[in-house]
Every structure is written in C-alpha cells, then in structure tokens.
Amino acid sequence: xxxxxxxxxxKPDTTAHVKGVRQGNQGRAHRxxxxxxxxxxxxxxxxxxxxxxxxxxxLPVMPNLPPG
Amino acid sequence: xxxxxxAAEEVGRLVEMSWDPITRIIGNLGIYTKIxxxxxEVVECHSTSSLFRGYSVFMKGKxxxxxxxxxxxxxxxxxxxxTTCSVYAxxxxxGIKTPKLAEWIINLxxxxxxxxxxxxxQDNLVFVDFCEAMVKDTNPGxxxxxxxxxxxxAAIHGKRTIADIMEAFNPFEGDVYKEALRVSRTTREMFxxxxxxxxxxxxIYPGGVGTMPxxxxxxxxxxxxxxxxxFVKRAVALxxxxxxxxxxxxxxxxxxxxxxxxxxxxxxxxxPEVVDYRYETMNDxxxxxxxxxxxxxxxxxxxxxxxxxNLGIRVLLGSSFYDDWMAEEPFVTHDPLGNPVDMRHPWNQxxxxxxxxxxxxxxxxxxxxxxxxxxxxxxxxALDTGGGxxxxxxxxxxxxxxxxxxxxxxxxxxxxxxxxGSELPETVLEWRIPPWSNAIxxxxxxxxxxxxxxxxxxxxxxxAMGRVRGGDTKVFQDFEVPDEAIGAGFxxxxxxxxxxxxxxxxxxxxxxxxYPPTPWxxxxxxxxxxxxxxxxxxxxxxxxxxNGPDDFKGVDxxxxxxxxxxxxxCGVHMYLGKGRTLKKLHSPMFGAGHG
Numbered sequence: 001x002x003x004x005x006x007x008x009x010x011k012p013d014t015t016a017h018v019k020g021v022r023q024g025n026q027g028r029a030h031r032x033x034x035x036x037x038x039x040x041x042x043x044x045x046x047x048x049x050x051x052x053x054x055x056x057x058x059l060p061v062m063p064n065l066p067p068g
Numbered sequence: 069x070x071x072x073x074x075a076a077e078e079v080g081r082l083v084e085m086s087w088d089p090i091t092r093i094i095g096n097l098g099i100y101t102k103i104x105x106x107x108x109e110v111v112e113c114h115s116t117s118s119l120f121r122g123y124s125v126f127m128k129g130k131x132x133x134x135x136x137x138x139x140x141x142x143x144x145x146x147x148x149x150x151t152t153c154s155v156y157a158x159x160x161x162x163g164i165k166t167p168k169l170a171e172w173i174i175n176l177x178x179x180x181x182x183x184x185x186x187x188x189x190q191d192n193l194v195f196v197d198f199c200e201a202m203v204k205d206t207n208p209g210x211x212x213x214x215x216x217x218x219x220x221x222a223a224i225h226g227k228r229t230i231a232d233i234m235e236a237f238n239p240f241e242g243d244v245y246k247e248a249l250r251v252s253r254t255t256r257e258m259f260x261x262x263x264x265x266x267x268x269x270x271x272i273y274p275g276g277v278g279t280m281p282x283x284x285x286x287x288x289x290x291x292x293x294x295x296x297x298x299f300v301k302r303a304v305a306l307x308x309x310x311x312x313x314x315x316x317x318x319x320x321x322x323x324x325x326x327x328x329x330x331x332x333x334x335x336x337x338x339x340p341e342v343v344d345y346r347y348e349t350m351n352d353x354x355x356x357x358x359x360x361x362x363x364x365x366x367x368x369x370x371x372x373x374x375x376x377x378n379l380g381i382r383v384l385l386g387s388s389f390y391d392d393w394m395a396e397e398p399f400v401t402h403d404p405l406g407n408p409v410d411m412r413h414p415w416n417q418x419x420x421x422x423x424x425x426x427x428x429x430x431x432x433x434x435x436x437x438x439x440x441x442x443x444x445x446x447x448x449x450a451l452d453t454g455g456g457x458x459x460x461x462x463x464x465x466x467x468x469x470x471x472x473x474x475x476x477x478x479x480x481x482x483x484x485x486x487x488x489g490s491e492l493p494e495t496v497l498e499w500r501i502p503p504w505s506n507a508i509x510x511x512x513x514x515x516x517x518x519x520x521x522x523x524x525x526x527x528x529x530x531x532a533m534g535r536v537r538g539g540d541t542k543v544f545q546d547f548e549v550p551d552e553a554i555g556a557g558f559x560x561x562x563x564x565x566x567x568x569x570x571x572x573x574x575x576x577x578x579x580x581x582x583y584p585p586t587p588w589x590x591x592x593x594x595x596x597x598x599x600x601x602x603x604x605x606x607x608x609x610x611x612x613x614x615n616g617p618d619d620f621k622g623v624d625x626x627x628x629x630x631x632x633x634x635x636x637x638c639g640v641h642m643y644l645g646k647g648r649t650l651k652k653l654h655s656p657m658f659g660a661g662h663g
C-alpha cells in the first residue's frame with residue numbers, strides 16, 4: 001500500500017537545467033571567465049574591467065590577490 | 069489465568085505518562101512511558117514520530133547536481149551539514165575532488181555551524197532543564213543545596229555558587245542565556261562568510277565553493293572567532309561545575325539516560341592533503357579526517373575504516389510505517405572494491421510508505437531502524453551518536469589519530485588549546501573519556517566540542533591563509549555528470565552521524581538515501597525487538613524528581629531525551645497531565661484521509 005498522490009504536472013527534473021544555458025560545472029570554464037587562469041590562479045581582471053593591469057602586483061614574486 | 073492476573077496487578081501500579089510532541093527540539097517526537105512511582109523508575113518507553121518526509125521518494129529522477137540544495141531543506145538548523153555530505157557523495161560519483169583551498173573553506177563553515185548550533189541548543193534549550201526556575205519546581209531540595217555550594221571554577225566564570233549559575237540559565241532573563249544568543253549570532257555570521265547563507269548554503273557545490281577567497285573573508289572570520297573564545301572558555305567551566313554538582317548532590321544521577329556505550333561517528337573535517345573522494349582509498353582519507361570516524365562498542369574501537377562502516381549499515385523495519393523492499397530490484401550488488409552490498413543497505417533501499425494507525429504492540433513510528441552489523445558477533449547494533457559531540461570526542465580520543473597544533477588526541481582524551489581572548493589567557497582544556505554514556509556526559513561533551521571546533525577553526529584559518537598568501541585562488545573544479553555512478557558521503561551533522569548514499573542512472577538520481585543522526589537515535593524497536601537508543605536510555609532509568617504523579621514534569625526523562633539533541637523536522641506543546649491519557653487522537657500522515 002503506497003500513498004495515493006495526484007498526477008504530477010511537472011517532471012521531477014524540470015527546474016534542473018534550461019537548454020542553451022551554460023552549465024556552471026562544464027569543462028574549460030576559464031574560457032568564459034575573464035581573469036581566471038588555467039592553473040587556478042587569477043589576476044586583477046577578475047575583479048575589474050577598468051585598467052586591470054595597473055591593479056596587478058608590482059613584482060612577480062608577489063601573490064596576485066584581486067579583491068572580491 | 070494466574071499470569072494475566074499478575075500482569076493486570078503489575079499494570080495497576082504503573083502510570084502512563086506521555087509527552088507528544090516534545091518541545092525545545094526540532095520536529096515531532098513523542099515519548100510514551102510507563103512509570104513505576106513506588107520504585108521511582110521508568111519501566112517502559114516507546115519513542116514515536118508522526119512526521120513523514122519522503123526525501124528518498126521524491127529525489128528520484130532529479131538532476132544529481134540539485135541534491136545538495138534539496139537535501140539541505142531536510143533540516144532548518146543543520147541543513148548545511150546535508151549540503152556538505154551531499155557534496156561529498158557527489159564528488160565520489162563524479163570522480164572529482166574539491167580544490168584544497170575550497171576544502172579549508174568548507175571546514176571553516178562547518179566549524180562555525182558546530183559552534184553556532186551547539187551553543188544555541190545547549191545554552192538556550194538544554195539549560196532550561198537545569199535552570200533555577202525548573203529546579204525550583206522539580207527538586208527544591210537540590211536548589212537549597214546549590215545556594216550554599218561554592219562553584220569550583222568561580223575564578224573563570226565569575227559565578228560564586230551553583231545556584232548563581234542556575235539563575236544565569238533562566239530563559240529570557242539569565243545572563244548566560246542572553247549572551248549565548250549574541251554568540252550564536254556571531255557564529256552564524258562566521259558561517260555566512262564561508263558558505264554564503266545560513267542554514268541553506270548558497271556557495272557550496274560539488275567540485276568546490278563559490279566563496280571568493282579574499283584575505284578579508286578570512287580575517288573577518290578570525291576576528292569574530294577571537295571575539296567568542298572567552299565565552300567558550302567560561303562555558304566549559306560553567307558546564308563542568310553544574311554537571312559535577314548533579315553527580316555529587318544526587319547520588320546515582322549517572323543512571324539518568326544511561327545506556328551501553330554503543331557509539332557511531334562518521335567523521336568530519338576532511339584533510340585536503342589526503343582526501344581524493346575515491347571509494348577505493350576511503351579508509352585512508354577517512355582516517356585523515358580531523359574528527360576520526362569509528363564504531364565504538366563497550367568503550368572499545370571496533371573499526372575506523374569508512375568502508376567497513378559503510379558496508380555494515382543495515383536499515384531494518386519492525387515497528388515502522390513502511391512496507392518491506394526485499395522483493396525490489398537491488399541498485400548496487402557490489403561496492404567498487406568488489407564487496408557484496410546487502411539488500412538492507414541504503415544503496416539498495418526503496419522507501420515504500422504505508423500509513424497506518426499507531427499501535428505500540430505493532431508499528432508505531434515513521435522512523436526506520438538503522439542498525440550497524442557487528443562483523444565479530446553478527447549482532448545488529450543500535451548505535452547512538454551521543455547527541456553528536458560525545459561520539460565525536462570519544463572516537464577521536466580513542467583512535468589517537470588527530471594531531472594538530474591546537475587539538476591533540478592522546479588515546480584516552482582530547483586536548484584542546486584555545487588562543488588568548490580579550491579577557492582570559494590562552495587555555496588548554498582536556499576532555500577525558502568518561503566511564504558512562506549518560507545524559508550528563510552527552511551534555512558535557514557538547515560544550516567541549518564547541519571548544520574543539522573553535523580550536524580547529526584556528527588551524528583551518530592558518531592553512532587557508534597560507535594558501536591565499538601563496539597566490540592560490542582556485543576554489544572550483546569542473547566536472548561532467550556521468551550516466552551511471554554511485555557515491556557515498558560520510559559527515560557529522562551537528563547532532564551525530566550523517567551519510568548520503570546516491571545512485572545515478574541515465575544521468576539522473578535513481579536512488580538517494582540520506583541517513584541523519586535522528587533515525588539512529590529515535591529508532592523504534594527493530595525486527596529483532598531491539599529498542600532504539602532513546603527507548604533504551606529511558607527504559608529502566610531512575611526518577612529523581614521530587615514531584616508525585618499529579619504534578620509530575622518528567623524533567624529527568626526530558627533531560628535524558630534532550631541530551632541526544634533530538635531533531636525530527638515544530639509543534640505545539642501538549643501535556644497529558646495527571647497520569648491519564650485525556651483523549652486519543654492519531655493521524656499517521658496529515659491530509660492522508662483526503663482524496
């Protein structure tokens with residue numbers, strides 16, 4: 001004996017994905033995300049589009065920590 | 069005939085007392101007892117839940133990537149534990165691992181959750197049973213003694229007598245009660261910094277986190293943490309004083325809520341350097357966790373291997389409102405290591421709800437009976453979680469594997485080092501394995517685990533900041549959803565063991581079974597007649613309350629049940645007083661009579 005339920009008017013996975021919309025987990029996402037590098041590091045372009053190179057660290061030994 | 073007469077006479081001396089629903093917990097839990105007031109003992113106890121959720125039913129057919137967001141809604145207080153556990157299970161199914169920095173961020177979020185939830189439950193809900201107003205009503209003699217008993221740790225917490233501490237616990241008025249509310253706000257802020265939103269995280273996903281790993285996020289977390297460490301040090305001292313006083317003033321109080329030491333802990337806080345989420349290496353990364361997973365029987369470690377823990381899980385029926393699924397098709401016959409997987413394992417479970425009338429001689433609860441099959445004896449053990457912290461500290465202490473600068477396991481204890489705060493100096497606390505598994509020790513462990521989580525958070529912050537200063541900002545890993553896969557996640561919800569078992573077929577969820585702590589703790593009698601932990605702990609326990617049957621509050625029973633931190637996602641308060649059941653009303657599922 002199960003629970004009697006009504007006829008579903010949506011499929012269980014209706015809201016999961018809309019065709020044509022890029023999925024957050026899809027591979028090579030760095031192509032679409034400015035300022036993110038392949039190795040996982042990032043530069044100032046991640047945080048701003050206004051003259052980002054000027055916001056990078058002045059020496060290469062310094063870590064590049066763009067603000068949120 | 070004679071037997072029946074004896075039974076009738078015996079029943080005549082017993083008074084039925086019921087609390088349904090029990091308040092100051094989450095969800096719908098009923099405790100039905102028979103009390104022998106002449107001998108001051110609880111003779112029989114049944115725990116029941118009239119709440120059916122059905123997550124395992126409606127998860128089928130959904131996109132597996134949604135699992136973390138949906139299962140988070142299982143609980144309104146520890147939802148993030150579900151998200152995290154689901155992420156662990158999905159990582160295994162997708163064959164990916166969380167980037168190291170993201171793993172530290174999840175650990176920091178979960179540490180904040182333990183601090184928040186334990187503080188709120190302990191100081192604002194559990195302590196109502198130990199406050200001056202309650203003790204005045206139930207044990208006036210005890211309160212008189214508390215007024216003349218000096219508190220040993222008065223130098224730390226500033227309360228001269230035990231009664232002063234009890235007054236500070238009074239709801240809405242006592243200063244400990246009010247300060248705990250402020251602290252739980254701060255710890256919630258810490259949580260939100262890491263996981264985006266409380267209690268259903270918005271930035272925790274399979275493959276990583278969406279938290280921006282800027283140095284500011286970590287310093288904001290650290291400044292709030294250092295703001296509450298003095299509260300934690302005082303809380304441990306307060307707890308020790310009150311609980312030691314109960315042992316001293318009420319000889320025999322260790323029997324309240326006492327049961328055999330049968331504990332399960334599924335481990336928390338992954339070590340990013342070791343974890344790869346592969347089933348094949350699960351024993352290795354399980355042992356590297358910063359809270360060691362294990363099964364403990366009679367004070368001895370049975371195993372710390374997550375694979376053994378996983379394969380030993382059995383979901384039994386016996387007193388639950390479900391039909392058996394033994395005739396259904398199994399989903400997983402063998403695990404990735406080739407070990408056979410039982411039909412009663414969550415991977416193979418099919419939930420077949422069968423609403424029916426509650427009958428304490430037959431089926432009486434929506435909770436199933438999860439058990440752990442002891443490979444040495446073949447017994448189906450009714451493990452409990454000790455409310456969470458008790459099993460976590462017990463397991464970590466016994467396994468002797470955790471060794472960090474701030475938390476060290478010694479084999480018989482856990483040493484916790486908390487940094488200097490604004491008022492109190494650096495403090496080393498030590499939780500030692502107690503001789504009993506009872507209400508007082510479950511409650512005491514809770515405050516020690518707040519300290520444990522705070523100390524671990526300091527370590528996690530250091531590790532995360534180290535990575536950020538090195539230029540690491542990677543917090544997400546791409547992945548593809550496979551057509552066919554299985555996954556298992558093991559974590560610790562705030563109140564104990566949490567596992568998520570996932571089967572993906574055709575890119576969708578074919579089977580999904582979350583097993584949170586309360587099915588273990590609140591389980592009814594299984595098919596072998598073994599009572600669940602609440603029933604076991606309450607049955608046979610002595611009563612110390614000074615009131616008789618007419619104004620009985622059942623505070624000792626409530627202390628025993630609440631020590632497990634019950635969570636059965638709230639209800640109105642209904643007390644069937646004077647030892648009589650006023651009216652029997654029962655609907656196994658709201659709305660089931662319609663349509």
